[in-house]
Every structure is written in C-alpha cells, then in structure tokens.
Amino acid sequence: MSDTITNQFTELVPNLDAFNDDNDLMNLRREFILIKEAAKELATYCEARQHAIYFRKRGEIQKAIVYEKCCDELYAKLPEIAKSW
Numbered sequence: 001m002s003d004t005i006t007n008q009f010t011e012l013v014p015n016l017d018a019f020n021d022d023n024d025l026m027n028l029r030r031e032f033i034l035i036k037e038a039a040k041e042l043a044t045y046c047e048a049r050q051h052a053i054y055f056r057k058r059g060e061i062q063k064a065i066v067y068e069k070c071c072d073e074l075y076a077k078l079p080e081i082a083k084s085w
Contacts, residue, residue: 038082045074 052067075083 034079035081040081041074041078042082042085044073045078048074 048067048070052064052071055061055064057069
C-alpha cells in the first residue's frame with residue numbers, strides 16, 4: 001500500500017523545481033489535503049470492516065451485518081483515489 005501512495009505522490013509531484021508560483025504550490029497543498037482526507041476515510045472503512053469480520057468469526061451475525069452495512073455506506077462515499085489503494 002505504501003508503494004502505491006508513493007507512486008501517486010510521484011505522479012502528483014514529478015519535479016518540485018517545476019513550481020514557479022504560489023498558485024502551483026497552493027494547488028499542490030490542496031491535493032495533499034485531499035489525499036490526507038481520503039486516507040482517513042479509508043482507515044475508517046478498514047476499521048469497520050475489521051469489526052464486521054471479527055463479529056462474523058465469533059458468530060455474532062447481527063452485529064456483523066450492522067458493521068457490513070456501515071462498510072457499504074463508507075465505501076460508497078470513499079473518493080476514487082482511496083478505492084484504488
């Protein structure tokens with residue numbers, strides 16, 4: 001997963017010397033903020049998924065179903081960049 005993030009970072013910033021003005025840097029900052037938020041949302045999804053698996057293994061199917069529905073909702077809201085990770 002970290003290799004994917006590194007590759008996406010490299011695609012976003014192929015050459016820092018190419019930034020000539022503050023607009024470029026502000027756009028880069030916005031991109032980093034979006035990536036950071038996407039990572040947080042993905043972590044929330046992963047945590048809910050972990051709980052769903054845990055409850056399913058313990059045989060607590062009703063609790064697992066609640067978490068799985070939560071996972072479905074979280075996944076639907078994930079930005080595309082986070083789904084590719």
